[in-house]
Amino acid sequence: MNRPATMAAPQISESRRGEFIIPFLTVLLDAIAIELAFLFSYWLRSLSGVFDYLGFVGEEAPPIEGYLLGSLFIVPVWLLLFNARKMYSTRRNVSLSEELINIVKVASLGMLIVMSAAFFYRDFSYSRIVFGLLWVTSITFIFLGRATLQAFERSLYRKGRHLQNTIIIGSDALANEVYARLHGHTSFGFRVIGYFADTPSADGSGLARTPYLGTVPDAAAFIASHRIELVFIALRSKDHPQLFELISECEGVNVEFMMVPDVLEILTSQVKVKDLEGIPFLRIKGIALTIWGRIMKRALDIAVSIVLLVGLLPLWLTIILLIKLGSKGSIFFRQERVGLDGRAFSMYKFRSMRVGAEAATGPIWAKEHDSRRTTVGIFLRKTSLDEIPQLYNVLKGEMSLVGPRPERPYFVEQFKHLVPKYLDRHRVKTGMTGWAQVNGLRGDTSLGERIKYDLYYIENWSFGFDIRILLRTLRAALSLNEAH
Helix, strand or coil, X not given: CCCCCCCCCCCCHHHHHHXXXXXXXXXXXXXXXXXXXXXXXXXXXXXXXXXXXXXXXXXXXXXXXXXXXXXXXXHHHHHHHHHHCCCCCCCCCCCHHHHHHHHHHHHHHHHHHHHHHHHHCCCCCCCHHHHHHHHHHHHHHHHHHHHHHHHHHHHHHHCCCCCEEEEEECCCHHXXXXXXXXXCCHHHCEEEEEEECCCCCCCCCCHHHCCEEXXXXXXXXXXXXXXXXXXXXXXXXXXXXXXXXXXXXXXXXXXXXXXXXXXXXXXXXXXXXEEECCEEEEEEECCCCCHHHHHHHHHHHHHHHHHHHHHCHHHHHHHHXXXXXXXXXXXXXXEEEECHHHCEEEEEEECCECCCCCCCCCCCCCCXXXXXXXXXXXXXXXXXXXXXXXXXXXXXXXXXXXXXXXXXXXXXXXXXXXCCCHHHHHHCCCEEECHHHHCCCCCCCCHHHHHHHHHHHHHCCCXXXXXXXXXXXXXXXXXXXXXX
């Protein structure tokens, strides 16, 4: 009989490189395809003579510079549209037919934007025939590029490159079917490294050929310690209490769960089901941010923090002088907070309270009209200027401009047992401001409500959402709403 296997933590660097390389190549090929479609459509209409042969009224070819200038606007807009539809990630289980449908949708929306821009831009007359050709050629070129890249991606997987390490939860016929489909199709990009179940799979079954890693309650610790990013769950309805416990224990861990439901559940559910080689799966938890989402968010953090750190230098010096003149003690206040993946870091603020304010009470939450504040501190808290040094944390990568507010380890230990899904806040970087804060949930307010807003932000993140929160934060700061 199989016994639980002891495994060293798998190497994930190559998989992570694949998560970057494939999306990067996709963006690059899309940009080239759109530009080529622009140039080819112009050549076909104005220079090839095809339309003259078909009997269209001849006209002098317009300057190509106008189309090149237009493409500088069109290419980034279309790339943003593709990104908005989450089409810049590894396409492990996306068929070419799905890809083509999505490309047609994005290209059609993109053409509406192109024609709208051309209507309002009167300095150059664009050909409607060129626009019609652009719609067809862009779909064709983009699809060919993506089909080529998918073939390249899957050839890497067949060679064992950039595979994503996965585990299976379950050991009966359902779990064996999942293993058989995944193990027999390495082109999907998954490597099954083992399975968890209450009892090992029967000898001679397909699942018995992969390591038995332990019982279902052991899975959460393994997922966290081995940084497993994808879990296939093949449990029957009667075993769902174990599933709920597993998901609860994985709060705060960036892992994606994919569940194959019972046939009865599929027939009685309104949930949209996706299949992988004939096996239906329901995604019940996903990765918070895609690789390109993290890159875009980090780029925004770096750009804004550098601009503000330099631009606010005179304000820094003024605040430093006021703190020094107002009370004895250090200028900056440093406190341990909990951030991404539960890692602790030192968060910086301008000191707004008397030295040793918590010496007698221990850790407590700040309240409105807190008597421990200094005279200068009251002004700093009212204007949120005490938060400015956290731009240094943002620049270091310990925080983001936008995200759930970081909490002290003392409170995290308390709240994680009292508030459901509290640890899921740590699936993204903590922020200087957040969706809860701009909706008035600061300091001594309902913790349950704050968590709901934080989780909504994590599950619905977009680059535009971050911009929206930053603008609302600026408006709140200018109106002098006190940050408790």
